Amino acid sequence: MLSKKTKYAIKALVALGKNAGNPPMQIVRLAEQEMIPRKFLEQILLDMRNAGYLYSKKGAGGGYSLNKEPGDIYLADILRITDGPIAMVPCASLKFYRKCDECHDEVTCGIRKTFIDVRDATLKVLAQTSIADVIARETDGNFKE
Amino acid sequence: MLSKKTKYAIKALVALGKNAGNPPMQIVRLAEQEMIPRKFLEQILLDMRNAGYLYSKKGAGGGYSLNKEPGDIYLADILRITDGPIAMVPCASLKFYRKCDECHDEVTCGIRKTFIDVRDATLKVLAQTSIADVIARETDGNFKE
DNA sequence: AAAAAGACTATAGAAGTAGTAGACTTTATT
DNA sequence: AATAAAGTCTACTACTTCTATAGTCTTTTT
Structure with a gap:
């Protein structure tokens, strides 16, 4: 959340x-x-x-x-400042990598691999949506770019 | 997290x-x-x-x-049992929808629209990855299906 | 000099998470 | 029938994180 x-x-x-x-x-x-x-x-x-x-x-x-153009401020960056990592597990985080407490062997961890996919999917949206996009979406229907 | x-x-x-x-x-x-x-x-x-x-x-x-085949148990369902909603904001949740406290007009909320996209991207992974997939990923490299 | 603003640190209260305890129920074995 | 081996269920505690508030300090304008 x-x-x-x-x-x-x-x-x-x-x-x-x-x-x-x-x-x-x-x-x-x-x-x-x-x-x-x-x-x-x-x-x-x-x-x-x-x-x-x-x-x-x-x-x-x-x-x-x-201090920047609304089109140059991406949600991913904001989230990282306020909430920290975007990934759902620390070991799948790009910017806040940390080993999971419970993890024995990260390399073969199936959970990790899955949550790297999740992270990538999430970032695909958040790292491409800017404040300008959010503003645009407020008024009109749904378009992007 | x-x-x-x-x-x-x-x-x-x-x-x-x-x-x-x-x-x-x-x-x-x-x-x-x-x-x-x-x-x-x-x-x-x-x-x-x-x-x-x-x-x-x-x-x-x-x-x-x-009680089911490992291939029929999807991570999305597990997460929902243990952590509740998958969406990052309640107003974007499929199964646990709730109005956001801070929200005035949900229909024109640009934040909501973006986080519906995030939810969809996340679910695309989690609703298609089963326990069988996680097991498969543990041993071998990375394949899926 | 006074007032209007932001900068920064500390702290309190609320909520959620992780973990523990204990008493109860069902089933198998002897 | 008695005992032991399991799972069931509810309550509670400790800890951590999140939300919010308070207060003092610094900078800038009038």
Whole structure:
């Protein structure tokens, strides 16, 4: 299950994507608009900022805006920042590889092989869907690209 | 992340699959062989039994065995018993549908549409991979079917 | 100097996961 | 019939992770 943190992150990025061109958006406004607990959102935005996805400005008239094009921010990368690995088992993770506790011989593990397939299938979607795609899908029916 | 419960379940099914033809296997032996805490395994096997995947026999000489062909037990079904929904958001779940807390309008939700794609991609693997496939993959390289 | 914003760290509460305990039921053996 | 060998079922505890909140500090504008 996707954490709330991740959902909030995506929502925030979508909102900031729609806000592009306008002055930066303050945390408080964003929190209200998207119905996200303010202090929680604060942390999330910080993470996204430290990962290079957001630009922030302090002081009066400050706030947050995207630091990349909505079309260059992929869900896979967001998930990895907020939730960590995308794979369902650590031993099948590309970016967060770790040996499974229960595993004796990883090389011949049938479970692992299957979940590498799952990971690939998942990534095929998440690494190709950007914030721009999510925004596009919000309004119209279903198209992609 | 897959729960330990699910991993244990798959391991147990694989072990029982390999044991087919022989007398039923006792929980204690299975637990030792697969290095699973006995009482925890007990619960898991019960769930699988109540879902119709295992046959059990009480008393001396009793134990557990598969109630279906290994080729007819699919990982997707196992996951659903042990971990619940396969989709990453409840609103994208086929078998455990539930409205997301944070969601205003599900119909136009771009997040939902994307995660329905993810679910479909995941299921394409998990609903077609059986315990027999996992066993096959353990020994040899990588083939399927 | 004051106010408006974000940055950062710590902590508390809630929920979910992993594991343990124990009493009960069924079946086989003697 | 008695005993022992299994599985059945429910409750509970400990631990970890997730969600959320609080508070103090820093930067920037007016």
